[in-house]
Amino acid sequence: MYIKTFGCQMNERDSEIIEQLLAQEGYVPTAEPEGADVILINTCSIREKAEQKVFSLLGALRAEKANNPSLLLGVTGCVAQQEGEQIRDRMPHVDLIVGTQQIYRLPEMLERLRQRVTSKEIATNMETSFVIPPFQKLLADAPLSPAPLGFKRFVTIMQGCDNFCSYCVVPGTRGREISRPVADILEEVEILVNQGVREITLLGQNVNSYGTTNQVAAVQVTFPHLLRRVASIKGLRRLRFTTSHPKDLSEDLMRCFAEIEILCPHFHLPVQSGSNAVLQRMNRKYTVESYLEKVTALRAHRPDIALATDIIVGFPGETEADFQATMDLLNRVRFHSSFSFKYSDRPHTRSAGFDDKVAEEEKSRRLSVFQNRQDHICFERNSEYIGKEVDVMVESVNNGELKGRTPSNHIVHCAGADAHLLPGEIVPVQIDQAGKHSLKGIICAKH
Numbered sequence: 331m332y333i334k335t336f337g338c339q340m341n342e343r344d345s346e347i348i349e350q351l352l353a354q355e356g357y358v359p360t361a362e363p364e365g366a367d368v369i370l371i372n373t374c375s376i377r378e379k380a381e382q383k384v385f386s387l388l389g390a391l392r393a394e395k396a397n398n399p400s401l402l403l404g405v406t407g408c409v410a411q412q413e414g415e416q417i418r419d420r421m422p423h424v425d426l427i428v429g430t431q432q433i434y435r436l437p438e439m440l441e442r443l444r445q446r447v448t449s450k451e452i453a454t455n456m457e458t459s460f461v462i463p464p465f466q467k468l469l470a471d472a473p474l475s476p477a478p479l480g481f482k483r484f485v486t487i488m489q490g491c492d493n494f495c496s497y498c499v500v501p502g503t504r505g506r507e508i509s510r511p512v513a514d515i516l517e518e519v520e521i522l523v524n525q526g527v528r529e530i531t532l533l534g535q536n537v538n539s540y541g542t543t544n545q546v547a548a549v550q551v552t553f554p555h556l557l558r559r560v561a562s563i564k565g566l567r568r569l570r571f572t573t574s575h576p577k578d579l580s581e582d583l584m585r586c587f588a589e590i591e592i593l594c595p596h597f598h599l600p601v602q603s604g605s606n607a608v609l610q611r612m613n614r615k616y617t618v619e620s621y622l623e624k625v626t627a628l629r630a631h632r633p634d635i636a637l638a639t640d641i642i643v644g645f646p647g648e649t650e651a652d653f654q655a656t657m658d659l660l661n662r663v664r665f666h667s668s669f670s671f672k673y674s675d676r677p678h679t680r681s682a683g684f685d686d687k688v689a690e691e692e693k694s695r696r697l698s699v700f701q702n703r704q705d706h707i708c709f710e711r712n713s714e715y716i717g718k719e720v721d722v723m724v725e726s727v728n729n730g731e732l733k734g735r736t737p738s739n740h741i742v743h744c745a746g747a748d749a750h751l752l753p754g755e756i757v758p759v760q761i762d763q764a765g766k767h768s769l770k771g772i773i774c775a776k777h
C-alpha cells in the first residue's frame with residue numbers, strides 16, 4: 331500500500347487513520363508506488379493548486395495501472411469530495427473515490443474491488459454525526475497488535491467548520507461543525523498514553539468552538555473544560571491544540587494557559603490580515619482591535635506564550651494601505667512564527683467570484699516584504715531564549731546530534747547527546763545560539 335498525502339494537518343491525520351485501518355487488514359505501507367497493490371492519493375485543496383497536481387499525478391499513474399491491472403488506484407480527501415464526478419469522468423482508470431467523511435469505509439470498499447464484486451467505488455456523502463476513527467476501537471480491541479505509535483500524536487476532537495470564510499473550501503469539503511463526544515476523546519488519549527505517547531495535539535478546524543455548535547448529545551462541555559479533562563490523564567507530558575479562531579478565544583481558554591501545567595505555551599491564532607476592510611471581505615467576524623485586545627489579555631495570563639499566525643497577502647481588493655496595516659500588525663504583535671501565503675482562488679468559494687484581484691507580481695512582492703520582516707522578528711524572538719534553560723522533548727538522536735522541541739514549539743539542536751536518549755524523553759537544555767528557524771544549546775550537566 332502506497333499513500334501520497336497532499337498536505338494539511340487534518341489530511342496527515344486522515345492518512346494516519348487510513349494506514350492504521352488498512353494495516354488491520356494486512357496492508358503494509360511502502361515508500362514508493364512501484365510494486366504497490368494499492369495506491370491512494372489523499373488530497374488537500376486548502377492552499378495550493380492541489381486539483382491540478384492530483385490530476386497530473388493520476389495521469390502519470392495511468393501507465394502503472396496499464397502494466398498492472400490488479401493495482402487498485404484511489405483518491406481520498408478534499409479533492410475527491412469536491413471533484414469526485416470530474417475524477418470519475420476524466421480518469422476512468424481510478425477505481426476508488428472517497429470523500430473526507432467516508433475514509434472509514436475504505437477496507438470494505440477495497441475488499442469489494444479485490445473480489446470484483448464491483449468495478450468502481452465512489453463514496454462522497456457527508457455524515458450528520460461524528461465519524462469516529464475506527465482505529466481507536468481496533469486499538470482498544472487489540473492493544474498489542476499495532477505498530478509502535480511514536481511519542482506524539484494528533485487526536486481529532488471535531489470535524490468540519492461553520493465559519494464560512496469567503497476564501498475557504500473547508501465547510502464545503504469537510505461539512506458542518508460537529509464535536510466529538512468527550513468520552514471518545516478521553517478514551518483515545520488514554521489508549522495512546524498507555525501505548526507510550528507523551529504529547530497529544532487536539533485537532534480540528536476550529537477547536538476553540540468545541541462543544542458550542544451542532545452538539546451531539548454527549549458533548550456538553552466547552553473546549554477549556556475538555557482541555558482540563560485531557561490534561562488530567564496520567565502519563566501525558568505535553569498537551570497542544572490546533573487550530574483556533576480568534577472570535578472564539580474566551581477568557582476561560584486564556585486562563586488554561588496559566589493553570590494547566592502541561593498545556594504548552596504555544597498558540598496558533600490565525601489573523602489572516604491587519605486590515606478591517608479585508609477581514610470583513612474575508613468574513614472573519616473579528617476586527618484588528620479585538621484581535622489585539624485578545625493578544626494582550628493572553629500575554630497577561632501567560633507572558634512567555636509563543637504566538638504563531640496565518641497571513642494571506644493579496645486578498646481581492648487588498649490595497650497598499652491594507653497591506654501596510656498587516657505589516658503594522660506584524661510589528662505590533664511580533665509573532666514568533668507565521669505561515670504566510672499569496673491569495674489564490676479556491677474552487678466554489680465566494681472570494682473566487684470577487685472581481686478586484688491583485689496582480690500576481692504584486693502579491694509576490696507583498697509576500698516577500700512580509701516574510702523578510704517576519705524572518706527578522708523570528709531571529710529577534712529566538713535570540714530572547716539565549717542563556718535560558720528550557721525543557722526539550724527529544725525527537726531524534728543521530729550521530730550524537732539531538733533534535734527536539736521546547737514547550738513553545740521551537741526546534742532545538744544539541745551536539746554530544748547520549749545515544750540512549752529516546753524520543754519522548756525530556757531533557758533540560760541551556761540555549762546558547764539562535765537562528766531564524768531554530769535554536770542550539772547544551773544539554774545541562776545535571777541530566
Ligand code: SF4
Pocket residue numbers: 491492493494495498499500501535536575
Ligand atoms: S475558520 Fe475559516 S479558514 Fe478556518 S476552516 Fe473555517 S472557514 Fe476555513
